Amino acid sequence: MKVRIMGFTIDPTKKPSLNDLMTNIEADFIDTNNENEKRGGRLLFVDTDSYNDYYVGLVITAKDAKTYCQLKQDADGSMKLVVSDLDPDSSLMEFNFFIVKKDNGIGLYQYYHQSCSMNGTMKLLNQRFNIVHRQKVEEAKELYIKTENLSKKKATTKANAENHDRFKWQMLVSEEKLSKILAHMKRIKALELNFSTLEAETDEFRGLKDHVVKNTQRFLFSQQSKFRDLVKNVMTCVNNSDADSGRVIAIDINDNEQTFNISENLDIFGVYDFDDITKKIDSLNIDDFASSWMIEELINICEERSEYFKAKLKVK
Known part of the structure; x- marks a missing residue:
């Protein structure tokens, strides 16, 4: 199975900003497991401090299966389908690493078949962005009521007018x-x-x-x-x-x-063998994902393909 590296851009915003979004997730990672108890869920982690120029992230998709199947060949050449139980404290999972340049919102996303799509991850970011947006509006409203003696209605209108940005993104297309x-x-x-x-x-x-x-x-x-x-x-x-x-x-x-x-018209920044990557991240402590081989590889690609990632995008 092949692992591909694809590009994307997140439109820069001011209120709330991309940094507001990422720091919020870093403090309180996204967890959809409670929403999807019957079919597993997703965890999304962000690190904003490990690299000066990049936000780095990891998406883990937990599967609800308690067993897995293997095809084994006996000494006489016959083949058997063998079902094995997972460790009670373990679950099957898929992984997706990503990075985003802090100055312009351009990033890279690591993907393979059946893992979380870029669309899926951006949907999670969008949902959290909307939460952060509502928090910023509420904070601004309370401030205007307190410092400018505005009515609740006028304070809400002013807060909404100032915090008007929306989360928008697109795939990098060749x-x-x-x-x-x-x-x-x-x-x-x-x-x-x-x-x-x-x-x-x-x-x-x-x-x-x-x-x-x-x-x-x-x-x-x-x-x-x-x-x-x-x-x-x-x-x-x-x-x-x-x-x-x-x-x-x-x-x-x-x-x-x-x-x-x-998908075939997307810019592909790298293709790897799945087995090679899994060996490089084996036993990775989730708390240390920012220093993983995959994150470092994504950053190396950004540095080597700087013609893509030095672009300046206008802030709304």
């Missing part, structure tokens, strides 16, 4: 690859987004919700749609949704249908 697609395509026909769950809105589908393995939503586009604008909107849609994956169906200049997986 302009070169997109340009090649644009050069040979005539129009986008459809967008398909794949979800691992079904949010049933009508009664006839509610009975299927607990049985869904993959839910695909397909969007068909007008032939008059401008290609470049549509590609931009497609990427925004994928970033802002909870989709596990997506693909664009396009029509080339010869009227042939072509399909492009969105």
Whole structure:
């Protein structure tokens, strides 16, 4: 199995700031286990102090399985499926390390199949950002009531006006690859987004919700749609949704249908063998994740590919 390193950008904000978000998580890490007792949950840790230029993070996805399966071959060549129990104090888990540059919000994310997607991690960050935002508004409101003798309504309005930023992010997409697609395509026909769950809105589908393995939503586009604008909107849609994956169906200049997986057009900053990485982080103490081999490798990539990570992004 391959482990890939992908890039992303988080839009810089002032109120609350990216630093407000990261320090909040560092003080009180994200834990969704209580919300997902029946199917495991996720832990998200952040370290803001170990590196001057980077926030570093770790996402752990705990699995609720109590057993695991192995395929074993006996001396006579016959194969057996062997089910083994986990240690009572252990659980199966997936891991994802990430880093974010403090000055511009550009970062790297380590991912492999079945681990937490970049979308999944950004959703967790967005949820915490909203909590921090509400805290900042409440603090500002109380301050204005106390120091400026404003009414509760006026203080709330002023606090909301000053703390207006929202969490926005996007994947780093290879302009070169997109340009090649644009050069040979005539129009986008459809967008398909794949979800691992079904949010049933009508009664006839509610009975299927607990049985869904993959839910695909397909969007068909007008032939008059401008290609470049549509590609931009497609990427925004994928970033802002909870989709596990997506693909664009396009029509080339010869009227042939072509399909492009969105993930294949991301900038990939490194590819590693899963077994090699797990050996390097074996017995890692979670409290020391900031000094792990994977975090150091992500930072090395940033330094070596500085043309990507020295960009200055405008603050809202």
